[in-house]
Amino acid sequence: MIVAVCIKRVPDSTTKVRVAADGKSIDPAGVEWVIGPYDEIALEAALRLKEGGKASRVCVLCLGPKEATKEVRTALAMGADEGVLLVDGGGDRDAASTAQALAAELKAQNADLVLFGWKAIDSDQAAVPHLVAAALDRPCVSFVTKLEAGTAAMMCHREVEGATEVVEVPLPCVLTAQKGLAEPRYASLKGIMASKKKPLVEKPAPAASAAVRTVRMDLPPARPPGKMVGKGVEAVPELVRLLRDEAKLL
């Protein structure tokens, strides 16, 4: 079984966001870029399938700027066998356009199992995996927290609103990783050295297009300055009074 893992280069979750001069994107100054945390979980799950003898190859696919070579290389250092970076030439690209580019490449790779993180933590859309699945005409199971590979199907646990569903999905398919599926490893020194010899292909991504466009980006309105109600148990009655009379919540 060949496994493809799609990863995205995103700002680290500790990033303090500032709006760029164009007024519709974030200022990249000082941003630390990482593999999307859920994508990393997907990658870890793929590596474990390989180590468990269930997968023969793990291919990493990324659509992003030239700089995303760093994230693809990191994935190789963690243990992926090969990487493809579709270098984005710029311009507005919506989720559908991203999915088209990824789907075309995935078709060529012919991977049996395609793994994504359930969402990218920058655009927060959770859209691309389902769009890719539709483009490839494959079933998609989201929010996977446990994975077992059979010969012709995957057995998945998926976490939905307090319950865990156990579902069986035939290969080929698309799955999205939720936290809990696998704790991502750190790249070892040996892995880092080995990654330098692994194939990393860069090719231009198909031209971007967008029906859904961001026209403006703002910081959320600052919350009005709060009230320090007080210290210790003595302040509890005043807090309850404020919640009842001022906030009208009790």
Added chain:
Amino acid sequence: MPGILVYVEQAGGVPRKASLEALGEGARLSKALGAPLSAVAIGPGASAAAAEAARRGASRVLFVDTPAAKAFLPASYGRAIAGAARALDATLVLLGASAQGKDLAPAVAARLGTSPVADATGSAVEGGKVLWTRPVYAGKALARVVNEGPVTVASLRPNAFEPGAPGGAAGAVEAFDPGIPESDLKVILKEVLAPAAKRVDLTEADVVVSGGRGLKGPEHFHLVEGLAAALGGVVGASRAVVDAGWRPHAEQVGQTGKTVSPKLYVALGISGAIQHLAGMSSSRCIVAVNKDGEAPIFKVADYGLVGDVFEIVPALTKAVLAAKGG
């Protein structure tokens, strides 16, 4: 005039809250755009949910209750909603961004040849077009997006839109068969573990009470649960305590957990790391209890209380119960 279609997610004939909010927003946009409002409900019980939608401003409501629509799957339900949109000539499809809605928005969009607008928190009509507000970077920024294509599929964040009210003439309710093929039913549900007790989802709750590292251990979370119960809310957790294995990931609030905007958010023993703040700063009222008066959580709190959670929480729980009782 092309219309608006709302997908009504339901269980046992009862529409869920996020879908009532989608109906409310649908009714408002219907007025602003002069477009007719319709709805579709799917699965066992769909006809009762459809009737409820028809009482809430939808002039035509389809229900799909065929054997192939028995269980939710993004492929089959996505096809049914896309089919309903075509049948009703709707060019704007609205869904609640529940777990189902998160799956469905892109699945429907794919079948209607567009890209979804995911997890919107606001809308404005400008020049006949809808300008959507959607949080990005877990709410650290707000993007205003437009769809310049002919069809829009938007999922709406729970608790961000006002639900509609029943009233007016009831619309027409009709059965609809979208012709779901066998090939849409490849995913087979084998079992449901820990079946969801009648529990409100974190993202839909009016009150969320979250605990952090200040609780010192999982054995002390009964304090969080007690206050949540007194306030009629649900329990959330910080990333630190989820990573430590004290609480399940389903309860995590923050950039790698859930983004919530309840009426009341209570943070107990949570210092307020930036990735946690991103997930709860849009709550209407925030109460923070922390022993460190300099903790960042107090910067976003409407009401801050400095002190020991082990002393304050039991007293607060008692006082809340007393206030509610009287």
